Amino acid sequence: MCICSMSVVTGHKNHELAELERDREEKVKLLRVTLSDIRKKLEEREKKLKETRRVMEQKKISVEREVEENEKSFTDLTHCIEEAHKKLVEKIREQxxxxxxxxxxxxxxxxxxxxxxKKIYAELKELSETKDNIHFQQTQTFPSCRVLPADGDSLNFAVIADVSSEDMRKELSCLKKILEKITQWDIMTLTSGREAPVLILQPPEPRHRDEFLQCEFVL
Structure with a gap:
């Protein structure tokens, strides 16, 4: 603060005096410490910012790669289902x-x-109604003289009315349940020591006995 010129000469008791040079040196020392601390914090934050941007860029690349892989997997699965459906319809149509x-x-x-x-029946019926005994005995339409159609494959043949693919529908139902479970998977964060955290998709905890029995444990 400002002081009167007499305070320097007479040393007024109500004033505390300090030389400007010495006071400046002390303040400069404190300022240097503060500047050093700020510079250190600044370097740490710049380093952290750089690292965060690097991780973000890597994460973006990783996500895009993961999306592409999953898209390819589901596309292949879709094509496989479509091909299986096409072949099944072809086989049903062929059958x-x-x-x-x-x-x-x-x-x-x-x-x-x-x-x-019908022709034989009509002839025999007409014969059975004739009153001419000589004609009845001499006719060539008598049953013993006629060759009737034999009972063969035409009577044994059975037309298959129903076409069933129940087993395949059961398999497709199981596949549908698996896909429905996949849609319920959650993203989990795993860390190991000082390594960067890893995000993975993990199925939810089983809630029923059947789900528990279907779980696979990795030791």
Whole structure:
């Protein structure tokens, strides 16, 4: 603070005196300590900022790579499901075609046999109603003289009406449940010593006995 000139000469009791040079040196020392402390903190923060930006950039690259890998996995899975569905439909259609061809063959044979049996039936019925005994005995339409259609594959053939792929639907149901569980996975942070933390996807804790039995433990 400002002091009167007489205080320096007479040494007034109510004033504490200090030489400017000595006071400046002490304050400069304190200032240097403060500046050194600030410089140290500044360097630490700049270093931390640089490291944080580096980690952020690495994390961005890692996330993009992980997204691409997952997208590829799900794309492959989708293609696999589509291909399996396509092949299944083709096999069902092929089986349908074979059964229809067999059924059409049997249908054609049955129609011929029905027509022949109707013709024989009409002839025999007419014969049974004739009153001419000589004609009845001499006719070539008598059952012993006619060859009736034999009972063969046409009567034994059975058309398969239902096509079932129950086992495949069960497998698809299991796959659906697995995918539904994956959507419930959480991101967990793991650390080991001084290493940087690692983020991983981890399934939730089992809540039911069936889920608990399906868990895999890594020792």
């Amino acid at each position: 349908e075609k074979r059964e229809i061809e067999k059924a059409e063959g049997v249908t054609e044979q049955l129609e011929k046999e029905i027509e022949e049996l």
